Amino acid sequence: MLAFSSIAAHAESVALAGMLGSKALLVVDGSAPKSVAAGETHQGVKVISTSGDQAVIEQAGKRVTLRVGEAPVSMGASGGGGGRGTRIVLTAGTGGHFMTPGQINGKAAQFMVDTGATSIAMSGADATRVGINFKNGQPVNMSTANGITQGFRVKLNSVRIGDVEVFDVDAVVTPQAMPFMLLGNSFLTRFQMTRENDQMTLVKRY
Template sequence: MKPLALATAACLLAAVAVAHAASSVMLTGTIGSRAILIVNGAPPKTVAVGESFQGVKLVSLQAEQAVVELEGKRVNLRMDTPVSIGGGGGSGGGGNRIVLSPDSRGHYMTQGAINGRAVTFMLDTGATSIALSAADAERIGLDYSKGQRIQMNTANGVSQGYKLRVQSVRVGDVEVYDIDAVVSQQPMPFVLLGNSFINRFSMRRDADQMVLEKRY
């Protein structure tokens, strides 16, 4: 094979490797010295220390924490907390399918972004719109003070909130634009991925996974 052809083939192989790299990894359980990992929303996989799955290598495991390695980068995982560690993060957001797997509590958690800033989402079909705390809004640079003031019913009673629209919301390689959101003055452990986002998709359950197909 000619040098140019070899170089082209090498570039293509590198591109394929990047395309298949993990974008989201979650430690969802342990069995003895083996970790149960969910990679890119795929079904849970039991992995031993030193083994790899979809490009993710389990380096160490202790109690409810693990260290994994991808493309030479090591990342700490905590139980039931999804982490984005590579792959699809740099793509153009042109995907149209999201697959979510439940954590050990049955919640559908995923890493994502609002206006390009990283957040942790929990899928919530009971939420009218995307909902986040004022602390999260400030952390990602969202100026909610210019939004419409509203009263929000919470578990702790009625509280002050703000309604606004965010420029973009992204999960994996799927991105949607101009989405309703509310900011609550009450603390919230996660950002709720509510119906202002969900309604852009058709949603179905496949075994224990939740599959969202983009409609527009």
């Protein structure tokens, strides 16, 4: 019970990745999606009801409605609304990777933290989906497993995770398919990063 309470207290953000029948696929603090039926609880987040592409969840008396594909909602007490938060808490998922849903220019995105990436990186398909006209960007040569290919350097108006939002973030778009976007140092260097066991905390510096 003590361990469960500790986990529940750290549920900072919750997103709805999809629906599996009447079960909600919840992503809590960037962890792998978990199917949760109405009345069940996952990491301190209880599913109250599901309908279509929506789910009503509750944590610590706070009840919100999630919709598939929308940015995660903040369930913790850190920061305020409207993108004015200053703290992001991520929990390592399968394989030790830090995954998190977020938004680019107001459109839903799925990130994997990559401290070895110079900037945010995404595929052309993802760039198109979030409304980036990347072919107007600066052409760059990119080294891949299949040799040198041409990508494009672009500037993102905004990148948001939970209630934390930063502006004018550099990114590169590659023609290769990618399972998710890489959250690289053009975003990460704006934060003070600390890691303890399987939890990463990012505190906004500017």
